[in-house]
Amino acid sequence: MLSYIGRRLALGLFTIWAVSVLSFVIIQLPPGDFATSYLAKLTESGNASAALEADRIRAHYGLDQPLFVQYFRWLGRVLHGDFGMSFDWNRPVSEVIGDRLALSMVVALAAILFTWAVALPIGIYSAVRKYTIGDYILTLLGFFGLAVPSFLLALVLMYFGFVVFGASVGGLYSAPFEHAPWSIAKIMDLLKHLIIPAVVLGISGTAQLIRIMRANLLDELGKPYVVTGRAKGLPEWRLIGKYPVRVALNPFASSIGFLFPQVVSGAIIVSVVLSLPTVGPLLLSALQAQDMFLAGAIVLLLGVMTVIGTLVSDLVLMWLDPRIRHGR
Amino acid sequence: MVDDVREQILPTAHPPEGGVDLADADAVLPATDAGLAGPDAPPARPASPAGSGTTTPEEEWISVATQRQLIWARFRRHKLAMAGAVVVVLFYFVALGADFFAYADPSAADAGRSFIPPQRVHLLDGWRPSPHVNPIRGERDPTTFQLHYVTDTSQRIPVRLFARGYPYKFLGVIPTDIHFIGTGRTRAEESLFLFGTDQLGRDIFSRLMIATRTSLFIGLAGVALSLFLGVLLGGISGYYGGIVDTVIQRMIEILRSIPTIPLWMGLAAAMPRDWGPMRIYFVITLIVSFIGWTELGRVVRGRFLQIRGEDFVTAAELAGSRPRRIIFVHMMPLFASHIIATTTLALPLMIVAETSLSFLGLGLRPPAISWGVMLQQAQNIQAIALSPWMMLPVVPVVLAILAFNFFGDGLRDAADPYHVG
Numbered sequence: 001m002l003s004y005i006g007r008r009l010a011l012g013l014f015t016i017w018a019v020s021v022l023s024f025v026i027i028q029l030p031p032g033d034f035a036t037s038y039l040a041k042l043t044e045s046g047n048a049s050a051a052l053e054a055d056r057i058r059a060h061y062g063l064d065q066p067l068f069v070q071y072f073r074w075l076g077r078v079l080h081g082d083f084g085m086s087f088d089w090n091r092p093v094s095e096v097i098g099d100r101l102a103l104s105m106v107v108a109l110a111a112i113l114f115t116w117a118v119a120l121p122i123g124i125y126s127a128v129r130k131y132t133i134g135d136y137i138l139t140l141l142g143f144f145g146l147a148v149p150s151f152l153l154a155l156v157l158m159y160f161g162f163v164v165f166g167a168s169v170g171g172l173y174s175a176p177f178e179h180a181p182w183s184i185a186k187i188m189d190l191l192k193h194l195i196i197p198a199v200v201l202g203i204s205g206t207a208q209l210i211r212i213m214r215a216n217l218l219d220e221l222g223k224p225y226v227v228t229g230r231a232k233g234l235p236e237w238r239l240i241g242k243y244p245v246r247v248a249l250n251p252f253a254s255s256i257g258f259l260f261p262q263v264v265s266g267a268i269i270v271s272v273v274l275s276l277p278t279v280g281p282l283l284l285s286a287l288q289a290q291d292m293f294l295a296g297a298i299v300l301l302l303g304v305m306t307v308i309g310t311l312v313s314d315l316v317l318m319w320l321d322p323r324i325r326h327g328r
Numbered sequence: 329m330v331d332d333v334r335e336q337i338l339p340t341a342h343p344p345e346g347g348v349d350l351a352d353a354d355a356v357l358p359a360t361d362a363g364l365a366g367p368d369a370p371p372a373r374p375a376s377p378a379g380s381g382t383t384t385p386e387e388e389w390i391s392v393a394t395q396r397q398l399i400w401a402r403f404r405r406h407k408l409a410m411a412g413a414v415v416v417v418l419f420y421f422v423a424l425g426a427d428f429f430a431y432a433d434p435s436a437a438d439a440g441r442s443f444i445p446p447q448r449v450h451l452l453d454g455w456r457p458s459p460h461v462n463p464i465r466g467e468r469d470p471t472t473f474q475l476h477y478v479t480d481t482s483q484r485i486p487v488r489l490f491a492r493g494y495p496y497k498f499l500g501v502i503p504t505d506i507h508f509i510g511t512g513r514t515r516a517e518e519s520l521f522l523f524g525t526d527q528l529g530r531d532i533f534s535r536l537m538i539a540t541r542t543s544l545f546i547g548l549a550g551v552a553l554s555l556f557l558g559v560l561l562g563g564i565s566g567y568y569g570g571i572v573d574t575v576i577q578r579m580i581e582i583l584r585s586i587p588t589i590p591l592w593m594g595l596a597a598a599m600p601r602d603w604g605p606m607r608i609y610f611v612i613t614l615i616v617s618f619i620g621w622t623e624l625g626r627v628v629r630g631r632f633l634q635i636r637g638e639d640f641v642t643a644a645e646l647a648g649s650r651p652r653r654i655i656f657v658h659m660m661p662l663f664a665s666h667i668i669a670t671t672t673l674a675l676p677l678m679i680v681a682e683t684s685l686s687f688l689g690l691g692l693r694p695p696a697i698s699w700g701v702m703l704q705q706a707q708n709i710q711a712i713a714l715s716p717w718m719m720l721p722v723v724p725v726v727l728a729i730l731a732f733n734f735f736g737d738g739l740r741d742a743a744d745p746y747h748v749g
Contacts, residue, residue, distance in 0.1 A: 015582045022591065029598030147729040149680050151687065152722045155706060162713045257585070265587035269684055273707070283590060284688055287597035295597070299590045306587055 004318060012311045019303030020078070024071050027296035078300070084293035088286065093297045097279065101301055103172065104278040107271070108263045110194045111201035115259065116252065119206045123213025124245060127221065138210065145207035151269040154200045158274065161196075172197075172276050197274060201266050205259045213248060220244035250321050260309040264302055399665060402742040409738020415731035419544060419724075426541040427496040430534035431510040431520055434697055436494070438529035441466060443715045444477055446532075447521040449487065460484040461511075463518055485511050485518050524717040526705055532720060535697050540724060542698040543679055546613055550678035553617035555671055558624025563655060565625065566632025573629070580622045588619050592681060596690040605696045612691050616681040620674055627670045631663040665743035672736035676729040683725055699725050 058064060065073070077084065083093035126135045172193045177186045220226065221244055229239045271280030279298050286294040393401070403409060422429055444464060451459050462479045469476065491510030497503050511518055523532040565576040595615045599608060635641060636659075644654050679699075685691030686700025687707070694701060699721045705711060706718040 011578070011581070014578070015585055018582045019586055022586070023594075026591075026594035026598065029595070030600075143730065143733070144726075147676075147733060148726050149684065149729075151684065152703075152725060155703075155712070155719060156722065158709055159712050159716060159719065162709055261585055261587045265589040268587075268589045268593070269688060272688065283593060284690075287593055287690065290597070295594060299594050302590050303586050307585060310585055 001318070005315070008311060008314050012307050015307045016304055019307070020075060020300055021071070023296045023300035023303070024074060026299055027074075027292040028067070030290050030292060078297075083297040086286070086291055086294040088289040088291035088294065093294050096294060097282065097297065097301070100277060100279045100282055101298075101305070103276070104264070104267060104271075104280070104302070105305060106190075107172075107194065107197050107201070107267050107276065107278055108260065110198035111205070111263045111267070112259055114198040114202035115205040115209055118202070119209035119213060120252070122206075123210045124217060124240070126210065126214045127217035127248075128240060130218065142207035142210050145203040148203075150200050150204060150266040151273050153203065154196075154270045154273040157196060157200060171274070172278075197267070197270060197276060200270055200274075201263050204266075205262060209252070209259075213252070216248035216250075217244055220247050250317065257310045257313050260313070261306045264306055399742045403738050406738035406741060408734045409741075412731040412734030412736075412738065415727065416735050419540065419728055419731065422537060423541040423544045424499065425508075426537045428498060428506075429508045430531075430537040431491070431493050431507045432531035432534040433494040434530060434535045434538045435695060436530060441525055441529040442475070442527050444521045444525040444529075445715070446524040446717050447479075449522065450484075459487040461487060461520060464521060485513065487520065488512055523720050524715070526702075526718060527711075532702075532717065535702060536721060536724065538697045539699050539702050539721065542692070542696060543682060543700070543725075544728070546609065546616070546682045546692075546698070547675045547678040549613045550616040550620060550682070551671055551675050553613060554621035554624055554674060554678075555667070557617065557621035559628050559667065561621070562625035562628030563632060566629035567636065567651065567655060569633075576625070577629075580625055583619060583622050588681075589684060591619065592616070592685055593688065593690055596685050605692070608692060609696070612682060612685060616678050616685075620677055620681070623674060624667070624670050627666060628663070631666055632659065635659050635662055666740070669736055669740035669743045672732060672739055675736075676732040679725070679728055679732075 074084075081094065083097075085091070086093045086096045089096045122138055126138050129135055172190055173186070174189050174193070177189045180186055221240075223244070226239065226244055229243060230236070234242075267278065268280040268283060270276070271278045272284055275281065279302065283295060283298045286292075286298065390398070441464075444466075447461055447464065449459060449461055451457060453460065461484070462481050463483050463485055464477050465480055466475050466477050468474065487509055488511065489509060490506050491512035492505050493507040493510045493512075495503065495505040509520070511520055513519070519531070520533070521531060523536065525531055526535070561576050565573045592615055595618075596612065599611055603611075641654060641658060644658050649658070682691055682698060683700035683703065686693075686698050687703050689704060692698050692701050702721045703719075703725075706721075712719055
């Protein structure tokens with residue numbers, strides 16, 4: 001069991017390291033170093049000491065050093081919580097990101113909760129009432145849920161929201177709460193606004209999970225212990241809820257492993273479409289302005305969050321399933 | 329969001345065994361079709377139980393059918409997959425003859441006819457079939473100067489098949505000006521506006537045709553590249569095993585556990601602004617396939633591991649065959665059909681990836697025309713509230729993804745005709 005946790009942790013750390021390398025590559029990719037683009041920006045605004053300033057930046061970030069030295073210096077600064085300067089905003093990256101990262105995670109979690117809440121009953125229903133009209137309709141809906149990319153769904157929903165309610169359905173807060181301090185009313189407002197993003201982002205995961213749940217439960221339903229329970233006269237709903245569903249539940253926990261990256265990933269574009277104040281629109285504008293410290297930091301933080309999420313799901317799974325706990 | 333299509337397939341194919349750690353699930357091999365070696369091996373299920381002498385003609389046919397016939401028979405049973413196959417073929421048909429199906433120059437802008445709503449086509453004149461449209465005239469409101477369009481019902485413009493339109497090269501070689509449909513007239517207001525026009529007055533139907541070509545072929549190119557990567561790395565991983573296998577498998581795991589879209593965005597944004605459309609096209613394909621190969625890699629590795637232990641592989645090894653010969657001559661034919669199925673399932677991923685990137689303005693850029701580029705104009709609520717037909721490219725995107733998924737699903741089920749599903 002300990003060795004299993006150890007292996008997971010090691011792999012997680014290794015993944016985080018790989019993410020950090022990828023983020024650094026993304027920072028380095030645009031032609032010219034960021035001092036050059038900063039210089040261009042300063043010159044544009046008519047700053048006389050621009051060249052001096054650029055030299056100072058070059059020295060500070062060690063841009064004249066070889067790449068791998070730069071990488072380790074960058075990594076060292078990141079580990080101290082210094083993500084560098086956002087040249088577009090002219091403020092430290094951590095300040096620009098602010099609570100957007102937390103909101104991104106809130107949106108992703110809401111989507112996953114929605115996925116679970118919907119997929120569990122529907123999955124059980126489709127398995128127990130196999131090949132009925134209801135099962136067929138739900139399966140077909142599931143296919144559509146899988147096929148429609150979430151940002152297109154957001155686009156279409158936004159249009160219908162506009163036509164039906166005459167107002168934009170985007171954003172995470174109503175106007176009066178935009179800059180208000182946190183309060184119960186603001187949280188309620190946020191929850192109300194979370195519904196659409198959660199549904200949009202959760203729908204494809206829901207469709208997948210329904211299929212997994214249905215297949216797993218179908219495997220279990222034919223087993224002798226179910227027949228035994230039924231023969232002994234257990235009420236049907238209690239029989240199904242207490243035994244086969246529990247066995248079929250395991251993939252639910254492991255599904256976070258693939259749902260989480262998927263939802264975080266989809267949230268980027270959906271946030272742009274629905275103009276949510278998450279890291280999505282920020283990443284897009286940072287990339288468009290080639291504000292690479294900001295973009296790199298966002299990619300890195302999203303990656304790290306995902307790895308942690310996956311790790312947590314692995315641990316939950318281990319706690320749930322004795323076969324994994326004692327298997328190795 | 330994009331990973332979903334890839335994941336969708338796995339669980340139902342081989343339902344995860346209770347709580348087996350997903351990361352290692354592929355190490356647990358489905359034992360169902362082990363032992364069914366070469367294409368010429370007898371089917372595992374004897375056509376008739378030994379002893380009983382009665383066989384129906386149906387069963388007799390199965391016992392002598394070649395693998396290809398079995399695959400086809402199995403595929404045909406899958407109704408949705410057949411429908412998917414038809415739609416896929418139609419899509420590529422449109423893609424090949426994109427200029428032929430477009431009736432207006434897709435890049436011809438005309439500010440005088442921006443945002444024309446989709447036009448109604450009348451198929452009948454009384455009871456006589458005579459497809460025609462009414463001309464559309466733009467009028468400016470004298471006080472607000474806003475442009476709005478009126479349909480002139482007093483006149484008719486017949487819609488002809490194989491009408492003359494703008495010149496192009498059919499399949500890129502044959503110069504012609506014949507299009508599938510059109511009015512054959514040259515004046516702007518006498519043209520067709522089946523799906524309306526966009527802000528710059530470009531015809532949406534014609535642009536959709538060209539966009540279909542771009543988006544589908546970027547998908548094909550991307551899938552070809554990831555096929556190469558997947559087969560190469562998956563093959564090496566499965567054939568040699570050991571430390572190489574571990575390294576490649578960890579690499580795949582890492583790539584799969586990182587959110588892909590930010591990564592794509594980061595890579596795509598690094599392209600210099602002044603690059604030409606061809607170079608951008610190429611780089612986008614590269615980026616898209618860079619992450620798309622992992623699923624293929626896993627499938628190939630799984631099959632390799634499964635087949636490597638077979639007697640005929642050992643026999644070939646003992647006979648002194650080189651690895652390359654064993655892989656390509658003895659092992660490849662066995663799982664080629666699986667690879668084709670997985671490739672088909674990877675295509676919609678590529679299409680979504682390109683559409684997402686272009687939609688965000690990080691992928692293909694105008695003057696290139698793709699589904700994503702067209703949807704970019706539908707990004708803000710004002711645009712789609714006033715002219716909802718700008719959202720039309722959503723339809724082919726969803727249709728293509730569904731069709732490819734059904735098609736690939738059916739192929740995957742059929743790829744292993746001995747497997748009792």
